[in-house]
Amino acid sequence: MYDRLKGFRDFYPKEMGSRRQMFDAMEETAARYGFREIETPRLERTQMYVDKSGEEIVDELYAFTDKGGREVTLTPELTPTVARMFVDRQQALSKPVKWVSTRPFWRYEQVQQGRFREFYQTNVDIFGSSEPEADAEILAFAADTLFGLGLTADDFEFRVSHRDILSGLLSAFDADVDTRDAIRAVDKRAKVEEVEYFGLLEDAGLSAAEAQQFDDLITAGDLDAIADFGGEELAAAVDNLRDVLAAADDFGAGDVCTLSLTTARGLDYYTGVVFECFDTTGEVSRAVFGGGRYDDLIEDFGGQPTPAVGVALGDATLQLLLERAEAWPEESLTTDYYVLQVGDTRGTAARVARDLRDRGNVVETDVAGRSFGAQMGYADSINASTVVIVGEQDLANGEVTVKDMASGEQTTAPVDEFPGALDAPTYDDFTE
Amino acid sequence: MYDRLKGFRDFYPKEMGSRRQMFDAMEETAARYGFREIETPRLERTQMYVDKSGEEIVDELYAFTDKGGREVTLTPELTPTVARMFVDRQQALSKPVKWVSTRPFWRYEQVQQGRFREFYQTNVDIFGSSEPEADAEILAFAADTLFGLGLTADDFEFRVSHRDILSGLLSAFDADVDTRDAIRAVDKRAKVEEVEYFGLLEDAGLSAAEAQQFDDLITAGDLDAIADFGGEELAAAVDNLRDVLAAADDFGAGDVCTLSLTTARGLDYYTGVVFECFDTTGEVSRAVFGGGRYDDLIEDFGGQPTPAVGVALGDATLQLLLERAEAWPEESLTTDYYVLQVGDTRGTAARVARDLRDRGNVVETDVAGRSFGAQMGYADSINASTVVIVGEQDLANGEVTVKDMASGEQTTAPVDEFPGALDAPTYDDFTE
Structure with a gap:
């Protein structure tokens, strides 16, 4: 439009x-x-540029008259x-x-x-x-x-x-x-x-x-x-x-x-x-x-x-x-965690997300009321390293699921120890 | 002017x-x-704002006609x-x-x-x-x-x-x-x-x-x-x-x-x-x-x-x-090191400054050919924590002087070990 x-x-x-x-x-x-x-300032008086470079410079400038009658230039x-x-x-x-x-x-x-x-x-x-x-x-x-x-x-x-x-x-x-x-x-x-x-x-x-x-x-x-x-x-x-x-x-x-x-x-x-x-x-x-x-x-x-x-x-x-020189940084998003909610788990998921953010991580969680599959697709689109699945069933056992997005492997972790003493817990922290 | x-x-x-x-x-x-x-972009078509807020909004905008005849607005x-x-x-x-x-x-x-x-x-x-x-x-x-x-x-x-x-x-x-x-x-x-x-x-x-x-x-x-x-x-x-x-x-x-x-x-x-x-x-x-x-x-x-x-x-x-709320951050400069040159010591001073910068420190050194006193005054004006004095006499002994600006105390350090293995050497590192 x-x-x-x-x-x-x-x-x-x-x-x-x-x-x-x-x-x-x-x-x-x-x-x-x-x-x-x-x-x-992004605006200055046009005269400053005219004095320095001559009147002809104005043709190359975003110069205009402001509402107060001042000659100004971006x-x-x-x-x-x-x-x-x-x-x-x-x-x-x-x-x-x-x-x-x-x-x-x-x-x-x-x-x-x-x-x-x-x-x-x-x-x-x-x-x-x-x-x-x-x-x-x-x-x-x-x-x-x-x-x-x-x-x-x-x-x-x-x-x-x-x-x-x-x-x-x-x-x-x-x-x-x-x-x-x-x-x-x-x-x-x-x-x-x-x-x-x-x-x-x-x-x-x-x-x-x-x-x-x-x-x-x-x-x-x-x-x-x-x-x-x-x-x-x-x-x-x-x-x-x-x-x-x-x-x-x-x-x-x-x-x-x-x-x-x-x-x-x-x-x-x-x-x-x-x-x-x-x-x-x-x-x-x-x-x-x-x-x-x-x-x-x-x-x-x-x-x-x-x-x-x-x-x-x-x-x-x-x-x-x-x-x-092939030194232009890769154009991609990076995300440390996506905290995925299944069922009525918003309170715990929010607590996990906040604790992870407090430790300096980039963390997203669901703000759109979406399905497991839609959330997983979104986590993938933002290039999340780890997905923490906070599900009703797991929570009944006092656990969350930790999924490593690179390998696709997942394991469970005690919800009370996530993140616990760890700054950036990953799948590896909860497997032997 | x-x-x-x-x-x-x-x-x-x-x-x-x-x-x-x-x-x-x-x-x-x-x-x-x-x-x-x-x-x-910092410039957009004026129409976008007029459509959204009505023609009268233009009075409050930095709106003008560009060299190509487009109606544009900051x-x-x-x-x-x-x-x-x-x-x-x-x-x-x-x-x-x-x-x-x-x-x-x-x-x-x-x-x-x-x-x-x-x-x-x-x-x-x-x-x-x-x-x-x-x-x-x-x-x-x-x-x-x-x-x-x-x-x-x-x-x-x-x-x-x-x-x-x-x-x-x-x-x-x-x-x-x-x-x-x-x-x-x-x-x-x-x-x-x-x-x-x-x-x-x-x-x-x-x-x-x-x-x-x-x-x-x-x-x-x-x-x-x-x-x-x-x-x-x-x-x-x-x-x-x-x-x-x-x-x-x-x-x-x-x-x-x-x-x-x-x-x-x-x-x-x-x-x-x-x-x-x-x-x-x-x-x-x-x-x-x-x-x-x-x-x-x-x-x-x-x-x-x-x-x-x-x-x-x-x-x-x-x-x-x-x-x-008295939470506005203090308006002051911070500088980790000023590397002060006395006599013909530019090469060594430059090496010390570069090594300190490589370790992530904020470092200034003399670029104006100034006296000891003028350099010390400048180091003070930029709120330097430590001044490293690279003098001809000290260098003859293989040393530099390390001055803590808060206490005013100073000591010497071997030039070859400054910064050496240390990321941010201070006066305390070279005194018992």
């Missing part, structure tokens, strides 16, 4: 169970690194919101600030594989450190998350680059090059035809020969040669990139980091190290996720100058990578 | 930690009852969405269907204490059972959630009522009474002046004498007298309410359930048992949350007739109740 909106998704329990495992892995890893959970990303929140309490917050959150975002864009209008991200950010260890901690967190999901260093790589190296090189060719446009061209390098890519570099102000030489330098990735090519700032950027890679090595992410100066990231606000995660097999052809340093944003938002670095892991592409 | 929208909230880590404990308690209880997590509640999802897969789903989810909703309404434009709810629903055990399981889940949060039966009560008793009584007075309007009047009973309340009942079609008699009956709550007052349907509704209360008793929620026929719930779609949770002290003057049976909605949404019952627990009023 009603249809779901295009680009939006319903997640039913089995699929949601797998997604929950994915989100839990990210959040638990973030927690162990000392990232602290925050929660943020948040398309977290970074502006956390910048606003950081500025709001800048004095009171103990630095570095390390925040994490998982939630949906919205963009009005073309729906395709791994790209939706409503998508979920886990965002992790550090505010208040310009040191290479902060960049490296973001890389290490991201790597540990993927390891925690069952991936190995053979499955993925982080292509690490540096915005100041790219802009420093470009400026070394010609101080008047539009570095922002040229970096956008680099970001498109793998996605467009070669002629278009070089055309974009030339539009940004490089000559054809300079564009070729620039491309040769970033493709070769010889950091010594690049450092020699420009002035002190370029050499400092090269040193910073080396320091980040060394720190990432100490932090356990060295194996998955690859120098890749052809990586640029699309967003304008990055200022230092940037990186993108790729499927090493190439089967997932787009970047799985990415992140980097954005040292100017807090000041742009009216705060004291504050360095920042972060990463955002998106649900759809991460799922593609996990599926490719 | 940018301000947050009115009625929207930023949650910083300390407060969020308390909220997370509240949400976890709800979700863990729901999981133990076998409710399965789903995830749902979801103000979950029930229409889960009804849509249930209808979409009605044949394939194993009944009863038991779903849970926690997420924000939006209403454009007056901001006041405990009421925001963006608010969070945990919704729990059962589809496919008309039996009293389903209603009782919802009550038991809600009670167990509050018990799990540290409340006792002295702190709250569930005022349980029945829509069919109210409508049956009203119809017994006069078959032409507008039962919907009269039930809305009952819902307003405690919120408006007596004269307004009786006026609303009279507007709905009762005479002044009938309105008084009706109010006397629902206030007295004598179920026998009420059953005698009308026909078979009214008697059946009385029986159903008694059955639900008896099942709730078996399910462990009997102590907190009170018969209260002056409780009606505001939403039109309820059909059977309804209930509201109240603070027994009255300090939280509004209903903390509520729920009930809505047996007609699935059919209204184009599905096969399917009974349904559910409850929605909102974050703001639940927090008010927990605060009143």
